[in-house]
Amino acid sequence: MRHLPASPGPRGASPARQAAARVLLRVERNQAFANRALAAELDRGNLPSRERALATQLVYGTLRWQGRLDGWIGRLAGRASSQLDPATRVILRLAGYQVLILSGVPPEAACDQAVRLAHGLRPQAAGLVNAVCRRMSRREAVDPPAGQEGDRTARLAELHSHPRWLVERWAARVEPPELEAWLEANNRESPVAVRVNRLRSDPDRAAASLVREGFQVEPGALLSEALRVHGGRIGDAAAFRSGWITPQDESSQLAAHLLAPRAHEQVLDLCSAPGGKATHLAELMEDRGRVVAVDLHPGKLRQVEEAARRLGLRSIETQPHDARVLPPEWEGRFDRVLLDAPCSGLGVVGRRPEIRWRSDEETIRSRVPLQQALLARAVRALRGGGRLLYTTCSVEPEETRAQAAWLVEQHPQMVPVARSEVEALLERAGVHGLHPGDGGDVVLLPHRNGTDGFFLALFEKKENPALPARG
Numbered sequence: 001m002r003h004l005p006a007s008p009g010p011r012g013a014s015p016a017r018q019a020a021a022r023v024l025l026r027v028e029r030n031q032a033f034a035n036r037a038l039a040a041e042l043d044r045g046n047l048p049s050r051e052r053a054l055a056t057q058l059v060y061g062t063l064r065w066q067g068r069l070d071g072w073i074g075r076l077a078g079r080a081s082s083q084l085d086p087a088t089r090v091i092l093r094l095a096g097y098q099v100l101i102l103s104g105v106p107p108e109a110a111c112d113q114a115v116r117l118a119h120g121l122r123p124q125a126a127g128l129v130n131a132v133c134r135r136m137s138r139r140e141a142v143d144p145p146a147g148q149e150g151d152r153t154a155r156l157a158e159l160h161s162h163p164r165w166l167v168e169r170w171a172a173r174v175e176p177p178e179l180e181a182w183l184e185a186n187n188r189e190s191p192v193a194v195r196v197n198r199l200r201s202d203p204d205r206a207a208a209s210l211v212r213e214g215f216q217v218e219p220g221a222l223l224s225e226a227l228r229v230h231g232g233r234i235g236d237a238a239a240f241r242s243g244w245i246t247p248q249d250e251s252s253q254l255a256a257h258l259l260a261p262r263a264h265e266q267v268l269d270l271c272s273a274p275g276g277k278a279t280h281l282a283e284l285m286e287d288r289g290r291v292v293a294v295d296l297h298p299g300k301l302r303q304v305e306e307a308a309r310r311l312g313l314r315s316i317e318t319q320p321h322d323a324r325v326l327p328p329e330w331e332g333r334f335d336r337v338l339l340d341a342p343c344s345g346l347g348v349v350g351r352r353p354e355i356r357w358r359s360d361e362e363t364i365r366s367r368v369p370l371q372q373a374l375l376a377r378a379v380r381a382l383r384g385g386g387r388l389l390y391t392t393c394s395v396e397p398e399e400t401r402a403q404a405a406w407l408v409e410q411h412p413q414m415v416p417v418a419r420s421e422v423e424a425l426l427e428r429a430g431v432h433g434l435h436p437g438d439g440g441d442v443v444l445l446p447h448r449n450g451t452d453g454f455f456l457a458l459f460e461k462k463e464n465p466a467l468p469a470r471g
């Protein structure tokens, strides 16, 4: 891994741009996750808060708009962006983002910074960077040419910065106006949603504490116990440090409400790290009973333990396991099981924009066998009469409704919980304006619900299954 010099020379680019370029290069070259690479970069540097905020904006904005920017760069450079070396590509994307999307940076300043970055990172490309940037600042060839009817998807993909295969996939499911709204919603910056820990606080007190520290706070879009917060790093807030709040998208906050655990129950969370849902389950159980939090990676389970400590929860017990192979004594032991399955993550391409550029049809297909193996194990761990909630941060049919159908076909003792009861659970959680589908499952979409794309399906295991499980 190559690094830019830690301190800029007298003519170096601004610290925020250098930090953003380093992070974007790590994402580009090493397939790093943007959130982790950015956190590591910001932890290492001693950037003032304004530069930190700008670096964050540059990283996420550039990744979100990468497809749009690459199309533009290709037209201006006379060759596809993919044919440029990674450093030149990253520098030009950063410049394009500042010229085209970000307000407040004069184009000349964006170009000057790009050329400085090139001198530090790839001096032989400084001439090309300068030439392309000058054309960018004159906003030449910004839009893809309006082409044939067959090119409409390609154009839409570029204008809304999504990969073409994904636009084609969604175009087969929704009408054109809804498709555009969906693509637009994935590029909108949204406030961070937080869940309030009712064992320690309530939404009014948590909101007042955040406002006192200079955050802007709005009520949740879906849930009465959620808040939406802008204007700072939640991790720095006193309300966070005191265990009053946990950052969690409102779609994910629905999971524990639908599984609806009661105090003193035995609950199993099969894929629990970093613990967003496990800690919510424990909160709803008033920290009485037991939440067994399993994950494949022991290192990630430390995040669950840390979250439990911060929230003052003692009922969570972490257990490192491959959840496809659980201890035999766990069979039939649990009142409730949550399977928040590893998935393509294509519902969170707004918050985790690099996912859209790293995935393809195979990414979706490749998750299916693991999800089925985990579902089969979840069924075995559940007692008769117990409930299983299956969730994914994807709304792709193969990972969602097809898996729910597979479950009831392969395990006839599993019955979907009726739509009317799911509606009642949503109502009890204070959720407004969200309706389950005919089969009782719940699908959330960014443009309809203002949340991540998310899927939830609730099942009950029959008390005395007449039929043995197949497979």
Ligand SMILES: C[S@@+](CC[C@H](N)C(=O)[O-])C[C@H]1O[C@@H](n2cnc3c(N)ncnc32)[C@H](O)[C@@H]1O
Residues within 6 Å of the ligand: 252, 270, 271, 272, 273, 274, 275, 276, 277, 278, 294, 295, 296, 297, 300, 321, 322, 323, 324, 340, 341, 342, 343
């Ligand atoms: C979607 S994330 C879970 C998020 C978590 N439920 C939360 O709310 O914070 C999926 C998790 O599954 C874990 N995982 C992947 N394969 C697994 C396996 N075979 N057994 C157990 N956990 C697994 C991953 O390490 C990852 O932490």
